[in-house]
Amino acid sequence: MGSSAKKKKEKKKDFQKAKLKVGKTKAKAANHTDTSFKVKAIALKQQSLSTHAPTVEAQCAHQLSLLNHKSDIQRRDSLAYLTTVISTHPPGLPLPQPASVIVPAVQRLLLDGSNSVRQQMLKLIQSLPKADIASHTDSLLLHTRAAMTHLSTDIRTFALEVLEWLLSVAGDEVVSCAGGWVKTLKCFLSLLGWQAEVGSKWSAMRTYGRGASDAKVQVKQMNTLAAFLGAGLIRPTATTVIEAGTGTFPLWQTEHHVLSERSNAFAHLNLFGSTRDEEAEMYEDREDRQRVFHELAEGAIAAGIEQSTKGGGELGRAGASLRKAMKEGMVDFHRVDVL
Incomplete structure (x- = not known):
């Protein structure tokens, strides 16, 4: 009995409220920590207290x-x-x-x-700077193509905006870099669902995500494809050349002997690189791009445009602009029919 009463008394002690008396300080808590001490300095690890700001x-x-x-x-x-x-940053400085x-x-x-x-x-x-963008076009285009085939519609649309900007800044580098012409063309054909089979028959492929059902995305894709074909197929406007007149005698045809404005002017020869296939090849000449386009994509795009323009509306206008870009780019292409 005595032991049981003692245990009950100890349990009640935990729930008893201390009585405060006037004039006496409050009792300190059991987990109280004394912070009344003072120090002259505090040492902080892994922190630099310096008056010099980082560069x-x-x-x-x-x-x-x-x-x-x-x-x-x-x-x-x-x-x-x-x-x-x-x-x-001030221009002209690194x-x-x-x-x-x-x-x-x-x-x-x-x-x-x-x-x-x-x-x-x-x-x-x-x-x-535009010159720096031109020198990194191949890597930017690689990530852009990956974003163009993303499952998210927003990322696919954003990738088309990036590609349009790249074409406006460094269009020649986009279509002539390694894999820039063939791989991008095949990427567009996959996105639009246009594929040429053996025997020149046109068929529709499954597109990524909701590309086939989203008309706005398809219009954006067709407009970007038109800009891409314009950069790769349409002959650029004539640029100012160095005229060899009487004032430059005895130098003649100076414009053919000046240094190239392109860095690594002989990269398309691939003298020291690994062997490339057709997709990873560099097509710097407009005639080569016309030939590859005629063999791989012209029939499929023409059939796809025909199907798109039947519905009219924004899709029809996008198809008309794409047809115009393709005709202007292939107007002087000499087709050789094999009998």
């Missing part, structure tokens, strides 16, 4: 490393910082980080799931 180059390198962050807000803010730095470092770090964001990140990424590459 712009170091800050840009740090922001580039944050592009792998899991938060889309952080990725967007890092891209915005880089865009501001590059846009306000960038805080070279384009050879920036472009490989940001090009994969073409496939980012956040629309704000993708739009900010486009603003960043648009702020880069």
Whole structure:
């Protein structure tokens, strides 16, 4: 009995409320920690207290490393910082980080799931010098084609916008880089569902996602294809050449002997690279692109345009512009019929 009463008393003790008396301090809690001590200095590990701010180059390198962050807000803010730095950078001076470092770090964001990140990424590459974009066209086009075949409609539409911008900035490099002509043509044929079978029969293929049912996306794809064919097939406008007049005697035909404006002018010969197949080949000549287009895609695109223009509306207008671009590009192509 005594032991049982003692246990009950101990249990009640936990729930008893302490009686406060006037003039006496409140009892301290059981987990109270005394913080009345004072120190002269505090040592912080892994933190630098310096009066010198990091350089712009170091800050840009740090922001580039944050592009792998899991938060889309952080990725967007890092891209915005880089865009501001590059846009306000004095022309003629080297960038805080070279384009050879920036472009490989940001090009994969073409496939980012956040629309704000993708739009900010486009603003960043648009702020880069055009010469740097032209030298990285092959890698940008590779990621653009991957985004064009994405399951998300928003990413596919955004990839078409990027391709249109690339064509306006470096159209010649887009259609003449390794794989830029054949692979992009086949990508468009797959997206639109146009495929030429053996025997010149036209058939429809299954498209990615909802591409076949979404008329707006198909119109966008056809308009971008028209711009792509215009860059690769239509003869460029005549440029100003160096005239060999009496003032340059004894130099004649100087325009044929000046240095090429293109870097690595003999890259299409592939002298030191691995063997390329037809898809990965570089087609720098307009005649070669016409020949490949006639063999691989002209019949399928013509049949697809015929089917698209029957419905009229935006789809019909897009088909008409595509037909115009194809006719202008192939008007001087000499077809050889094999009997």
